Amino acid sequence: MSDEQSSVSDILEDNTYKYGFTTDVESETFAKGLDEDVVRRISKKKKEPQFMLDFRLKAFAKWKTMKAPKWPNVQYPSIDFQNISYYSAPKQKKVLESLDEVDPEVMRTFEKLGIPLDEQKKLANVAVDAVFDSVSVATTHKKKLMEVGIIFCPMSEALQEYPELVEQYLGTVVPVGDNFYSALNSAVFTDGSFVYIPPDTISPMEISTYFRINTEETGQFERTLIICAENSYVSYLEGCTAPQFDTNQLHAAVVELITLENAEIKYSTVQNWYAGDKETGKGGVYNFVTKRGKCQGNNSKISWTQVETGSAITWKYPSCILLGDNTSGEFYSVALTNGHMQADTGTKMIHIGKNTRSSIISKGISADHASNTYRGQVKVGKNATNARNYSQCDSMLVGDKSSAHTFPYIETANSSVQIEHEASTSKISEEQLFYFESRGISRENAIEAVISGFCKEVFKQLPMEFAVEAQKLLTLKLEDSVG
Amino acid sequence: MLEIKDLHASVEGNEILKGISLSIKKGEIHAVMGPNGSGKSTLAKILSGHPSYEATGGEILFEGKNLFDMDAEERSLSGIFMGFQYPVEVPGVNNAEFLRMAFNARRVRADEEEMDPLDFDELLSDKMKMLKMENKYKERSLNDGFSGGEKKKNEILQMAILDPKLAILDETDSGLDIDALRIVAEGVNSLRNENNALILITHYQRLLDYIKPDFVHVMHNGLIVKSGDKALAHELEAQGYDWVTAEN
Ligand SMILES: Nc1ncnc2c1ncn2[C@@H]1O[C@H](COP(=O)(O)OP(=O)(O)O)[C@@H](O)[C@H]1O
Numbered sequence: 001m002s003d004e005q006s007s008v009s010d011i012l013e014d015n016t017y018k019y020g021f022t023t024d025v026e027s028e029t030f031a032k033g034l035d036e037d038v039v040r041r042i043s044k045k046k047k048e049p050q051f052m053l054d055f056r057l058k059a060f061a062k063w064k065t066m067k068a069p070k071w072p073n074v075q076y077p078s079i080d081f082q083n084i085s086y087y088s089a090p091k092q093k094k095v096l097e098s099l100d101e102v103d104p105e106v107m108r109t110f111e112k113l114g115i116p117l118d119e120q121k122k123l124a125n126v127a128v129d130a131v132f133d134s135v136s137v138a139t140t141h142k143k144k145l146m147e148v149g150i151i152f153c154p155m156s157e158a159l160q161e162y163p164e165l166v167e168q169y170l171g172t173v174v175p176v177g178d179n180f181y182s183a184l185n186s187a188v189f190t191d192g193s194f195v196y197i198p199p200d201t202i203s204p205m206e207i208s209t210y211f212r213i214n215t216e217e218t219g220q221f222e223r224t225l226i227i228c229a230e231n232s233y234v235s236y237l238e239g240c241t242a243p244q245f246d247t248n249q250l251h252a253a254v255v256e257l258i259t260l261e262n263a264e265i266k267y268s269t270v271q272n273w274y275a276g277d278k279e280t281g282k283g284g285v286y287n288f289v290t291k292r293g294k295c296q297g298n299n300s301k302i303s304w305t306q307v308e309t310g311s312a313i314t315w316k317y318p319s320c321i322l323l324g325d326n327t328s329g330e331f332y333s334v335a336l337t338n339g340h341m342q343a344d345t346g347t348k349m350i351h352i353g354k355n356t357r358s359s360i361i362s363k364g365i366s367a368d369h370a371s372n373t374y375r376g377q378v379k380v381g382k383n384a385t386n387a388r389n390y391s392q393c394d395s396m397l398v399g400d401k402s403s404a405h406t407f408p409y410i411e412t413a414n415s416s417v418q419i420e421h422e423a424s425t426s427k428i429s430e431e432q433l434f435y436f437e438s439r440g441i442s443r444e445n446a447i448e449a450v451i452s453g454f455c456k457e458v459f460k461q462l463p464m465e466f467a468v469e470a471q472k473l474l475t476l477k478l479e480d481s482v483g
Numbered sequence: 484m485l486e487i488k489d490l491h492a493s494v495e496g497n498e499i500l501k502g503i504s505l506s507i508k509k510g511e512i513h514a515v516m517g518p519n520g521s522g523k524s525t526l527a528k529i530l531s532g533h534p535s536y537e538a539t540g541g542e543i544l545f546e547g548k549n550l551f552d553m554d555a556e557e558r559s560l561s562g563i564f565m566g567f568q569y570p571v572e573v574p575g576v577n578n579a580e581f582l583r584m585a586f587n588a589r590r591v592r593a594d595e596e597e598m599d600p601l602d603f604d605e606l607l608s609d610k611m612k613m614l615k616m617e618n619k620y621k622e623r624s625l626n627d628g629f630s631g632g633e634k635k636k637n638e639i640l641q642m643a644i645l646d647p648k649l650a651i652l653d654e655t656d657s658g659l660d661i662d663a664l665r666i667v668a669e670g671v672n673s674l675r676n677e678n679n680a681l682i683l684i685t686h687y688q689r690l691l692d693y694i695k696p697d698f699v700h701v702m703h704n705g706l707i708v709k710s711g712d713k714a715l716a717h718e719l720e721a722q723g724y725d726w727v728t729a730e731n
Pocket residue numbers: 494495499517518519520521522523524525526535
């Protein structure tokens with residue numbers, strides 16, 4: 001019995017956000033505030049080519065005319081954009097020659113997060129770009145990828161080394177003025193990851209970026225661009241955590257994916273930003289992200305999988321523009337909200353080419369006082385003959401103070417389309433957990449079984465280790481919310 | 484094996500059990516009968532450790548250990564099994580997988596190796612054959628969309644897999660047609676031996692024609708108002724509960 005108790009309390013102990021520490025590093029941080037001069041200074045700091053500065057200035061001009069969207073089903077005080085610093089980077093003397101020159105504190109931070117970066121310890125089958133506050137600090141396995149022609153590097157480096165590739169594709173999926181937060185990102189982004197997979201290449205390993213916010217009053221604006229050329233394939237993973245602060249941090253990223261003919265990108269995210277205090281709702285990250293992929297070439301495919309477990313507010317709709325004929329888009333999502341978290345997430349599938357297919361599997365889990373909204377749009381253009389969509393949106397409520405909402409929008413200009421939509425709402429109850437316990441199965445294993453049953457179609461899309469992690473993460477977060 | 488002494492219990496502040504005493508030895512079968520609302524299920528839930536039911540007085544010893552020191556999981560691992568009157572549905576959790584989790588939890592407790600899915604499947608197939616359950620029940624979600632009778636069979640299947648020392652079957656007979664009742668009763672009988680014990684909660688005499696109790700207790704208003712041997716069940720059948728409840 002006493003063993004039993006201690007193991008249960010250990011689990012509860014773990015349940016506090018274990019990534020909530022901060023790292024003491026010397027940083028170079030811009031004073032708070034945003035004007036055209038700040039935009040120019042960021043560009044200058046990074047010695048960017050002229051086109052990039054023009055891109056930023058255009059975005060900034062656009063942003064000034066825009067207002068933050070009010071339609072998401074989330075509540076928060078309006079953000080003072082002059083009270084944020086738009087650039088913060090761990091101080092380093094010059095361009096890094098090797099990992100040895102990265103601040104050891106930063107290296108230790110990533111190691112603590114389970115992402116060792118140095119040569120001896122780095123993960124064998126995953127190439128990692130580690131982004132600390134606004135700047136990429138280390139990228140592993142670069143050489144090995146280069147051997148097969150794959151470019152994987154920080155965006156700032158891509159702008160130096162491959163400016164023509166960046167210029168050709170940046171902003172072609174998410175235009176500078178697409179929405180308020182993407183416009184802001186386009187003006188002030190500081191880093192992110194760049195991936196180019198050349199034709200006829202299957203990436204020999206998973207490629208991933210790990211984002212870490214460290215500074216309290218810095219916004220994090222990364223920019224990711226992935227291009228997968230003809231007949232190529234890449235699986236990309238994204239992870240993130242942030243320290244525990246009483247204030248809110250803004251994270252407004254933009255991710256653009258492009259597939260050429262017959263190519264496929266699989267993009268998986270496990271999002272675990274700090275969600276704010278569970279009781280009071282104080283602090284936490286505002287995760288306002290624009291993710292969009294364009295299936296440009298015929299027969300290409302983009303698949304988004306996301307497991308959203310953190311952030312005070314999540315507002316994101318990883319989407320697919322199905323431009324080529326016979327292209328397909330997929331969206332698999334698990335969004336967990338507990339405490340006072342709010343999520344308004346879903347996808348947009350824009351069918352333009354013929355015989356385009358999309359499928360949407362969304363699982364929302366809502367506990368405590370949290371609210372969870374699925375918002376999805378399926379739009380079929382007039383030339384998209386034989387387009388098909390299947391959508392399934394399931395919600396699970398834990399306790400009786402949480403809420404779930406589903407807003408599917410369907411718009412079609414072609415009569416040959418087939419669209420199917422299914423939805424359900426269920427509950428994880430104390431009675432169910434008691435049933436497991438009365439068969440000798442621990443509460444923890446019971447929650448895990450119920451949740452993994454609920455999420456199984458999504459989890460099976462994730463790489464194995466990620467799926468196991470994601471499942472554990474959900475279980476820990478729900479442990480004291482049930483009942 | 485089980486010693487219940489002057490048990491008082493309440494749910495949501497209402498006292499339901501008002502002083503139950505019962506002693507059960509290895510190898511015995513006890514039938515608990517009584518009208519609706521007399522507290523039979525409450526007794527079963529208290530024994531299995533349901534968190535909404537609170538014991539407010541008395542004590543229960545299981546193999547000499549204080550039951551109130553053990554949570555539901557612990558009680559199950561120690562060999563107590565309750566067949567629910569209304570088994571809960573758990574969509575998305577595979578029935579066979581659930582059974583294997585439960586089976587292996589016991590293995591782990593006994594410091595034995597967990598059984599792999601293939602070996603377990605064989606064990607499961609045997610037990611299902613005994614209960615004349617079709618294979619498709621392995622793949623279905625736990626109790627999800629099962630008929631009343633299928634749920635009850637599934638409870639007995641769990642009992643067969645877990646092989647408990649003390650089983651409490653709460654109205655396992657209701658919802659079963661006459662053929663299913665016979666199959667379930669034969670299943671339960673085949674699991675019996677001189678080291679385990681059984682508490683059968685039932686309304687009806689008919690189950691007791693198949694599973695012969697050594698003792699029959701009649702509950703009313705949270706008390707055991709009469710105890711006897713099998714003949715008592717027949718008398719109840721003939722005369723109705725008024726006969727015992729009126730005396731109190
Ligand atoms: N969860 C509960 N909440 C409130 N009252 C309950 C609950 N469970 C049982 N009771 C009450 O306790 C009494 C005994 O119920 P129960 O033990 O189910 O009787 P039986 O199984 O003999 O029909 C009834 O009056 C019933 O309404």
